[in-house]
Amino acid sequence: MVQQQPVQQQSSPDRLSTIFGALSDPTRRAILARLAAGETSVTKLAAPFEMSLPAISKHLKVLERAGLIARGREAQWRPCRLEAGPLKDASDFLQRYRRFWEESFDRLEDYLRELKMREPKIPELKIKEQKKNGRRK
């Protein structure tokens, strides 16, 4: 199985940057985790944090701009809820990076094995560290 693209993403770089930027703050991550349990009001959301309501609202705006949460339009009770799509985009993006490296490292492993077999013929690879260790394999 071969992946089509190394790590590029469907979402635009700017959009992903906004998502990752929004996720870079621990309070905002905690808010998202709370919302994972279901939609809730801003007041309830703010309760566990030692933070003013306006401070929490600021965080919510950042999350909303990134598309990570949506808020109801009812004047008083504006329930917040999680939007899974962008989170999944960000997570998929990371998974592609992980796969990029894991597959590269598989190849590096093979390459190093091959080099080690040929090693005595390559003077530049006779390394002092190796002598220091006194043994190979």
Next chain:
Amino acid sequence: MDAENSVVTEPQERVLVIERVFDAPRALVFKAWTEPERMVRWFGPLGFTTTVLKADFQPGGGYRFHMRSPEGADHWLQGVYREVVEPERLISTFCWADANGNPTGPETLLTVTLDERGAKTRLTLHQSGFESVTARDAHNGGWSSSLERLAEYLAKA
């Protein structure tokens, strides 16, 4: 259920951390990373061919690779070396780009550390800062890999 705690107490700030032990001396692994003719032998997913267009191995020096997928799709990868400490550490920026060098993904910071494990070498790769540089400067923080768990949780919910 305690989803909030699993996120809040997660101290890890780096996005991606991958460790691998290679059965080869450290200096050799370092060479495999830093010598272009060696690097192209393994860099990239299976089936990709990599060409080093530029690799100026010194702090502040730039690099640019071309990669072609098995299906013939072209990708470019570029960045600047920040720290080169032979044979143990390599820090560089890392960014996907188009043919003209315009970024197509967020700029990330890549730290590769090599530790001796007897005759073997443990490689630790840290890749962080997936938000844009501007966003990173503004927030001055990383974010947690718990995001992945959260996304998994959401997928099930």
